[in-house]
Amino acid sequence: MSLVIYNTFTGKKEEFVPASPGQIKCYVCGITAYDHSHVGHARSVIVFDVIYRYLASLGYEITYVRNYTDIDDKIINRANAEHTNWKEIAETYIASFKEDMAGLGVIPPTYEPKATDHIPDMIHFIEKLIERGYAYQVDGSVYFSVRKYDGYGKLSGRTLEEMIAGARVEVDERKQDPLDFALWKASKPGEPSWVSPWGEGRPGWHIECSAMSTKYLGNPFDFHGGGKDLVFPHHENERAQTECATGKKFVNYWVHNGFVTMQREKMSKSIGNIRTIKEFLKEYHPEVLRLFFLSTHYRNPIDYTEQSLENAQSALQKFYFTLGRIREVPREAVAASSQADYPELQGLEKKFHEAMSDDFNTALGLSTLFDLARVLNKMVDELDESNRPALAHGERLLASIGSTLGLLGEETAVFGRGETLRHLKRIGLDEAAVEKAIQDRSEARKRKDYKGADAIRTMLLEKGIILLDTPNGTTWRTK
RNA sequence: GGCGGCAUAGCCAAGUGGUAAGGCAGCGGUCUGCAAAACCGUUAUUCUCCGGUUCAAAUCCGGAUGCCGCCUCCA
Numbered sequence: 159m160s161l162v163i164y165n166t167f168t169g170k171k172e173e174f175v176p177a178s179p180g181q182i183k184c185y186v187c188g189i190t191a192y193d194h195s196h197v198g199h200a201r202s203v204i205v206f207d208v209i210y211r212y213l214a215s216l217g218y219e220i221t222y223v224r225n226y227t228d229i230d231d232k233i234i235n236r237a238n239a240e241h242t243n244w245k246e247i248a249e250t251y252i253a254s255f256k257e258d259m260a261g262l263g264v265i266p267p268t269y270e271p272k273a274t275d276h277i278p279d280m281i282h283f284i285e286k287l288i289e290r291g292y293a294y295q296v297d298g299s300v301y302f303s304v305r306k307y308d309g310y311g312k313l314s315g316r317t318l319e320e321m322i323a324g325a326r327v328e329v330d331e332r333k334q335d336p337l338d339f340a341l342w343k344a345s346k347p348g349e350p351s352w353v354s355p356w357g358e359g360r361p362g363w364h365i366e367c368s369a370m371s372t373k374y375l376g377n378p379f380d381f382h383g384g385g386k387d388l389v390f391p392h393h394e395n396e397r398a399q400t401e402c403a404t405g406k407k408f409v410n411y412w413v414h415n416g417f418v419t420m421q422r423e424k425m426s427k428s429i430g431n432i433r434t435i436k437e438f439l440k441e442y443h444p445e446v447l448r449l450f451f452l453s454t455h456y457r458n459p460i461d462y463t464e465q466s467l468e469n470a471q472s473a474l475q476k477f478y479f480t481l482g483r484i485r486e487v488p489r490e491a492v493a494a495s496s497q498a499d500y501p502e503l504q505g506l507e508k509k510f511h512e513a514m515s516d517d518f519n520t521a522l523g524l525s526t527l528f529d530l531a532r533v534l535n536k537m538v539d540e541l542d543e544s545n546r547p548a549l550a551h552g553e554r555l556l557a558s559i560g561s562t563l564g565l566l567g568e569e570t571a572v573f574g575r576g577e578t579l580r581h582l583k584r585i586g587l588d589e590a591a592v593e594k595a596i597q598d599r600s601e602a603r604k605r606k607d608y609k610g611a612d613a614i615r616t617m618l619l620e621k622g623i624i625l626l627d628t629p630n631g632t633t634w635r636t637k
Numbered sequence: 638g639g640c641g642g643c644a645u646a647g648c649c650a651a652g653u654g655g656u657a658a659g660g661c662a663g664c665g666g667u668c669u670g671c672a673a674a675a676c677c678g679u680u681a682u683u684c685u686c687c688g689g690u691u692c693a694a695a696u697c698c699g700g701a702u703g704c705c706g707c708c709u710c711c712a
């Protein structure tokens with residue numbers, strides 16, 4: 159089965175052919191470390207985490223790079239506002255991001271380079287551009303000469319004329335052409351700076367990704383990813399610089415994810431409609447966010463609403479319940495599976511792979527998880543000698559699909575406990591009070607006082623607590 | 638102003654020529670003292686609207702409307 163991927167550069171789905179067989183080299187633009195990351199950043203990271211996991215499941219050996227922009231106007235501004243230095247700000251928010259990533263269960267990339275650790279690489283890169291006649295120096299700054307590169311605009315699908323027509327940029331007098339962009343910025347007094355052949359200064363934004371991606375991956379490399387907003391100018395500029403400096407193709411497949419919106423509007427710091435990852439994680443299990451993201455194709459926008467999250471939460475709970483039911487079946491009963499064929503399970507496995515190999519169609523892939531849950535629940539309901547091996551096989555399939563998506567990674571009991579505690583915290587109820595109410599109800603039931611018992615059930619239900627009467631007594635869970 | 642994307646049931650959402658996946662919610666049923674979970678059944682003659690191409694269109698083409706994004710930092 160071949161893997162098909164939508165390439166922003168061609169605007170089409172293309173069959174994926176790795177630059178070297180069996181290996182994949184991937185670069186994804188990370189964050190600018192000047193504040194806590196929000197749910198929009200999380201989408202990008204999770205989308206590529208799932209792509210990474212899926213490619214790994216296909217057996218590829220992957221080198222995955224995700225950078226940190228740790229020097230930039232916003233970082234400097236924040237440092238000034240807080241009377242500290244850029245380094246402090248950058249380190250603070252890189253640490254914050256790492257904490258978020260761990261919380262979200264994201265696999266760490268192979269390399270996580272920081273821009274300021276690669277200043278010499280960038281200087282070298284710029285020198286090459288000057289040598290080759292694609293860049294020029296003015297007053298200690300260096301600019302890239304956009305008109306020297308005739309491929310400019312091909313990634314974002316616009317012509318130079320269109321860009322000029324639509325320009326809202328303030329023209330910097332020193333540029334030879336309004337479209338030119340900075341490779342190196344001469345520093346103003348008091349600003350952080352590094353020594354360069356052009357004087358004290360700091361790198362332009364785009365150059366770090368060109369220098370670091372080619373340093374760690376060479377070029378051309380397989381994937382370059384990031385949010386859709388990076389297509390222009392960031393990736394367009396990276397591409398221009400790199401192809402001009404190396405004389406070789408930069409990237410084979412450009413992959414961009416859609417935005418997270420709130421009330422249909424892009425989530426972004428400047429609009430102010432953000433939800434930080436930390437805020438999210440206080441309220442929900444991390445896999446809820448992941449499941450929510452995966453329920454829509456990665457290139458489409460996704461609207462962040464409480465209802466959608468509750469939805470994702472129910473779905474996640476459903477999967478964990480299913481897993482929990484299976485695991486309650488005595489181990490010897492599920493036994494070692496034979497090599498027999500299970501057409502239904504194999505069909506679902508195939509469906510999952512077909513979905514994922516068609517431009518990572520996780521929404522469709524997720525539907526196989528629902529199908530699988532149904533099949534497995536039925537097996538547990540109708541458990542007998544004949545379907546035990548199939549159940550064992552199915553359990554493994556559920557776990558394996560889950561792990562490819564980064565879901566169902568927790569012990570069912572731990573998951574359930576976590577959901578309970580989160581819910582109690584949200585409604586401000588303590589566990590002992592719930593237990594006491596349940597005990598009262600059990601006594602009422604013993605007296606066959608069903609009216610009284612139901613009153614307690616209803617009271618708890620209103621608080622989102624559902625009682626489960628089992629042969630071994632009453633347990634409870636949160637809605 | 639320039640360029641691009643999207644529009645599928647109450648909600649979320651897949652589906653790029655062959656007669657509408659999946660989830661949530663709802664309804665009916667099995668089970669249960671009642672519930673919950675699970676399972677079974679059911680819920681769009683129709684895919685924003687108007688034209689066109691075709692034996693056949695949610696899917697292709699043209700137009701309209703609406704929403705969103707990029708063009709400035711942005712995942």
